[in-house]
Amino acid sequence: MTPPPSSGATEPRALAMSGQRNGADHGGRLLWLGVMAVALTILTAAGPLLHRRLGGWALIGIFVASAALAAAAARLSERARSGAALAIILGAAAAMRLGMLVAQPSLSSDVYRYVWDGRVQGAGINPYRYVPQAPELAGLRDNAIFPNINRASYAPTIYPPVAQLIFLVITRLGDSVLAMRIGMLAFEVVGCAALIVLLRAIGAPAERVVLYAWHPLPVWEIAGNGHIDAAMIALLLVGLCLAGKGRMLAAGLAVTLGTLVKPAAAFALPVLWKPWDWRLPLLVVATTLLAYLPYLSVGRGVFGFLGGYVAEEGLADGTGFKLLTLLSGVTGALPHAAAVYIAVSLTLLLLLAVAVAFRRDRSQAAALQALGWLLTAFLVLSSPHYPWYFLALVPFLALKSTATMWVLTVAGVLFYDAVPDVGALPSYEARIRAFTLLLLLALAYDAWARWYKPAPAAIGGTP
Secondary structure (H helix, E strand, C coil): CCCCCCHHHHHHHHHHHHHHHHHHHHHHHHHHHHHHHHHHHHHHHHHHHHHHHHCHHHHHHHHHHHHHHHHHHHHHHHHCCCHHHHHHHHHHHHHHHHHHHHCCCCCCCHHHHHHHHHHHHHCCCCCCCCCCCCHHHHHHCCCCCHHHCCCCCCCCCCCCHHHHHHHHHHHHHCCCHHHHHHHHHHHHHHHHHHHHHHHHHCCCCHHHHHHHHCCHHHHHHHHHCCCCHHHHHHHHHHHHHHHHCCCHHHHHHHHHHHHCCCHHHHHHHHHHCCCCCCHHHHHHHHHHHHHHHHHHHHHHHHHCCHHHHHHHCCCCCCCCCHHHHHHHHHHCCCCCHHHHHHHHHHHHHHHHHHHHHCCCCCCHHHHHHHHHHHHHHHHHHHCCCCHHHHHHHHHHHHHHCCHHHHHHHHHHHHHCCCCCCCCCCCCHHHHHHHHHHHHHHHHHHHHHHHHCCCCCCCCCCCC
């Protein structure tokens, strides 16, 4: 009679079978991740054509589908953590952006102003001095850039000095929209690398970078439309990496430079500041003065079109604030509503900034979460009219996502009116109301999830 196999003989076989199953599961996840990567790359490449042919509904569908695929890929890649998964994510992200470079900018004309500002500086002229249609700049006009500049007849440039320096450098390398968009993609590479460093620093899977890399907003607005926000995001994330290594002054310098590209980066300063340390505020002031110094020949004109922009976007009379507009639609016109709304919003943001600056938990994870809250509060209260203003929030989906962040970065697609005569959308006002209601629902959910949602039971504990 053959004796039964000993337990020592079965254990290696069981381990081998378990390893084979795990290997098969891992390979299956990588296969599905690859399928999603190919599908999203094809959808992105076809996106501009679909948008032109089918109109706004196609763009909305593309944004929703792309965001859903990015979220699904994040869940899948976290279970298939490997160099191969990260390579698929980054390879697909690069392919999506290269596909977008083939199409002309379709959702914004801001990139033409970037090239123009760089060209003006290259000619030795202060970019804040003249509007593009000024006769003094007639010799710089061409048929590729000048006809596409928005507000050319009445608005001097609005972009801060570090943005102007970036425009100058890139246009010295190539005086074209394509060169500017490639320059923004170079900043995006730096931003993605910094985001991966941050994810690893807080113990999160590096594969979560997919929530930024595959998100439709940076694909369309940085690769597609070349927005300068890419430089701000890169400087902001580099500053946060430096802060995690304890190099607080270097972090403050990077964040200040980012603020002088787009002001939203300033919300990282209270996160970096250590209570009663005077060095960071002094560094911020000194860096700002040095950055503006080359442009001070125009005096107060260095603020460019800022005042006109505030009035044009309805931020002075309150008509540009979506929450206030929604309230006024219910209650009717309220006396001094704009002044009260602005005062309350500024007070709330100041209180949040102070609370963040004096927080007890000084860990990197807490700092990143606090910055996500500050940026979210700012964007909810200021309610910008342009989706690319929400780009600053997209990296925080990878770091610590909330429902509100998803609504702001995806539902902002409702603001676009780039192809008004095809596939007619509901009125702009109706879309703004829909966006605001979605935002309120997301805020309510996040509040419930933070303060009232039951915590999951510990493993092995009582459910």
